[in-house]
Amino acid sequence: MSLSIFDASIPVFLRGFDNFSAMLAKGEAFAQEKGLDPRTLVEARLAPDMLSLAGQVQRASDTAKFCAARLTATDGPSFDDNEANFAELHARIAKTVTYLKSIDASAFDGSEERRIVLKRRQGEVTLDGRSYLLTFALPNFFFHLTTGYDILRHAGVPVGKSDFLGPL
Incomplete structure (x- = not known):
């Protein structure tokens, strides 16, 4: 049996959000333990022109939910x-998790060939569903999870690789 678009997307997003939630909880506990205003972590960013931790959560959310929506038309x-x-x-x-869990796997049937049009600053890009998921949506999702992890780690929150990967 081949790997379906559903299997390569929704369970991956759900696992990522479980792990991101656990890292955010560690950030919240760290702020409380150190007597920090939690907003300093929520608003923290790696560079002035990058999104804050809140922005990373928002973009990961948008990437996952709009990926699912595009693939299911x-x-x-x-x-x-x-x-x-x-x-x-x-x-x-x-x-976001509630929305992702509400989508039936059968809604993804045929999505590997579905035409996905992305409007980018450089113009429109058209991809089939498989290429969209594998070359844009998943890398973008993990970029924002990784950047959120990096913001927390840079701020001193005791997170490590096992937190990012989560339980196996």
Whole structure:
């Protein structure tokens, strides 16, 4: 049996969000333990022109939910990008996970050949569903998870590779 587009996307996103949520919890506990204002972590960024930790959660959420929507030819939910604390970041992830879990695997049937059009600054890019998932959506999702991890780690939160990978 071959690997389906559903299997290569939804379970991967769900696992990533489980791990991201656990890392955020460690960040929240770290702030409390050190007497830091938690907003300093939520607003932290690696460079001035990069998104904050909140922005990384928002973009990971958008990447996963709009990937699922594009591959199933449906409309994904739109969320305001206004999360300002750890509780709101956890809620954003929870809403995304609820949406992803609501999609039946059969909705992905034929999605490997579905035409996906991305509007980029450089113009439109058209990919088939397989290429879209493997060359854009998954790498983009993991970019934002990794950058969120890096922000927490750079701020001193005791997270490591095993936190990023999660339990096996």
